[in-house]
Amino acid sequence: MAINPSTNLTRLLSHDRVREAEAQFGDAVRGQLKAAAVMAGIVVTRRRPSHVIVLTEDGRIDAMLVQGGVKLAAALEKRGAINVSNARKGACDGGALTPALGLKAIDPYDVTIAMPAEDGDPAVSDADREAWQKFRQTYAATIDAPPYKVTGTLLLLPSQDPMSLNERGTELFLPVFSPTVELLGTRLTDIPRDSILVNRSHIRRVKATLVA
Numbered sequence: 001m002a003i004n005p006s007t008n009l010t011r012l013l014s015h016d017r018v019r020e021a022e023a024q025f026g027d028a029v030r031g032q033l034k035a036a037a038v039m040a041g042i043v044v045t046r047r048r049p050s051h052v053i054v055l056t057e058d059g060r061i062d063a064m065l066v067q068g069g070v071k072l073a074a075a076l077e078k079r080g081a082i083n084v085s086n087a088r089k090g091a092c093d094g095g096a097l098t099p100a101l102g103l104k105a106i107d108p109y110d111v112t113i114a115m116p117a118e119d120g121d122p123a124v125s126d127a128d129r130e131a132w133q134k135f136r137q138t139y140a141a142t143i144d145a146p147p148y149k150v151t152g153t154l155l156l157l158p159s160q161d162p163m164s165l166n167e168r169g170t171e172l173f174l175p176v177f178s179p180t181v182e183l184l185g186t187r188l189t190d191i192p193r194d195s196i197l198v199n200r201s202h203i204r205r206v207k208a209t210l211v212a
Contacts, residue, residue, distance in 0.1 A: 047119050047121070049120060049121040050064045050065040050067075050120070051116065052065060052072050052084075052117060053190075054106060054113065054114045055114075059089055059090060060089070060094070060097075061088070062088045062089075062117060063085065063088070065083070066083035072121075073123060076114055076172060076173050077171060077172060082107075082108065087099075087100040087104075089103065092183050093183055108173075108199070109199070109201065112199050112202045113150070113196055113197065114173065114196065115197065118192075123192070123196055123197050124195045129155070129195070132155040136158075137210060138154070139153065139208040140153060140208065140209050141153070141154045141206060142207045143176065143207075144203070144204045144205040144206075145198055145199065145202040146204060147184060148182065148183055149182040150179055150180070150182075150196070151181075152177055152180065152196075153178050153211075154174070162208035163208070165203055165206050166204065172199060173197040174197065175196075176195060176196055176198055178194070179195065179196045181196070
């Protein structure tokens, strides 16, 4: 069965709803769906919620969380080994990645920064962020977590002192919103625009200013 890039199909693809389109037209026409998207000038991206990237002191790991349906932050806060698959490793600065066949688990305490891959789910959902903004205080902050320097926005409870974020707390990871990350003075270009998670045990210094 041939499919034309109709208005209805274009609408489905333009809203990143490829799965719904495939369910409607069948797997046999998946290739035609992709071709229609190209003809319409649409870039189709399949989201992989479990696709994550972690930065350590000496490199980065790109992997899939084995446990389906678990959020990155929740997996990290369990503080136990996180089972992963399809792991690849590379330099901190985002260079080429190579398969890490023997890497089956990640220790949260080894992670300095955790974040979703480009096709992964946000580290903090929009709904959670909107809720936090209603009752938390906003700080513009710079965080030293060697070898990285993170700049962004913190949403903290009134009882939280940003200067004590490197001390032991109930949560191991700190969400940083609208982040930028520098490595030895060079800004990393593949950092998510919404949020990342910084390991509090790796933080050495915090500079924070309350935003009115």
